[in-house]
Amino acid sequence: MRRLGLYLLLGIGLVGFAYPFVWMGIATFTPEAEIPELTLLPSRWTLEHYRLVFERIPVWRGLLNSLVVALAVTASVLVFTSMAAYALAKLHWRGRETVFSLILFTLMIPFLLLLIPLYTLVVRLGWTDSLLGLIVPFMMNATGVLILRQSFLTIPRDLIDAARMDGCGELRILFTIVWPLSVPALVTVGLLTFIGSWNEVLWPIIVVREVQWMTLPQLVALFAVGGGAEGQLGPQLAAAFLLALPIVLAYLFFQRYFIQSFATSGLKG
Template identity: 45%
Template sequence: MRAATRTLDVTKYLLLSVGAVAMLTPLLWMVLASFKTLPEILTFPPTFLPEQVNLDNYRAVFDTADFVRYFLNSVLVAAISVVSVLLTSSMAGYAFAKFSFWGRDVLFVVVLATLMIPFQVRVIPLYVLASDLKLLNTYAGMVMPTLVDAFGVFLMRQYMMTIPNELIESARVDGAGELRIFFRIVLPLAKPALSALTIFTLVVSWESFLWPLLVASTSDMYTLPLGLAQFAGRYVDRTDLQMAAATMTVLPILIAFLFMQKRFIEGMATTGMK
């Protein structure tokens, strides 16, 4: 029995390792190719490691495109979206999980139902609304669709249902107000779920392409995905420069995930999501 269990475990780990290698190989090739010259990238048979680390690709990218501005725009848009989603989702999730009011369950179902509506269906009315409010080509217009997230409300509600009601009631007996209970007791206990939601929101905002493409009409408002698309169209035959630009776009979000992966996994596990 033990031998069969051990064989099954080894098989699972081997399959997971193969899957991990298959997932990471394109990313590793992109990063390594960003340090190669164009003739070395086009060499057949291809080589995985660069013969010599070459930083000229990154210098050329910064010289030919304003990637610093694109990066700052992406950071600003992502930061506003993350802060807004964390605040609104945690407050709504706390209300749905710990307060009883008329129509609570129906309202929660309505919130979940919005997840079934694709963004492509909502994009036209959102664009008309942004135009009427004079928010086109502004940071406010860029972040407008991502200020509130129904999935975030669901995630925080599921996690906050695991917080003991006795803990909140004892704080009320001690004279603590609702805002103090929320910010001093509930939010510190919800750090794993907040970390998971931060990663989700950051990835969605960082990779967003369609909405910034519609809203931004000048290059100084471009985020990294828009800047990368414009750069790739301009230098379609320069694979070396494209790999360097793509690496600069992907690495910040990858580093953020590596720092927060422990909390992310804990938050996903404790909310009962598989």
């Protein structure tokens, strides 16, 4: 009896958190007039909403822009922050502690303080309306340094010394010895960076005004706010569903990594 109650409560939670997504998915194939109805399935299925979305916004282009930005940012963060994290964890040099506190300090500065000056910097560099403006400011990431440093600290010094004896350079040690031993941390940083970049919408809205350089979340947000959807719900939901789809699919397959990564970042904060 108590077990039944437990599963009942958990089931209510399940409906509460997952059902809206299911409903949204169905609604995108439902004729506009039927969307507000409480019936589970539409009387007929329609692709009309998707047709309008693909007609009004360059979905593929947006997807490509988002992918390029997120992949470039992620790759750069992985390479450069692991270099910094390695230097902080495994090498001795004067000023190391200062640099580490500096990196901790950057975490304390709210982004809203930097928003305007960072934008003016991008304007001066001439990077508005370009993917550079979306990528370069986010090529490094302090959280990444912290997570990777923590992981690198656990790698035995002997391993690294042995490699040095064999004449390996530090970069080679980092990428051939340290990286394979730090896969979970790398996955965490990579996933967090990728999702963060993929979902970011304030910065693109500020920096990009030309449709051809807009990311998918930005296109979808402007589609919902602007008149693109002609105030219809179906197309807005369809656009949102398209935006959610890649992440949701990835999540279905790799949810363990997602949860671990986000939990790690939560504990760090």
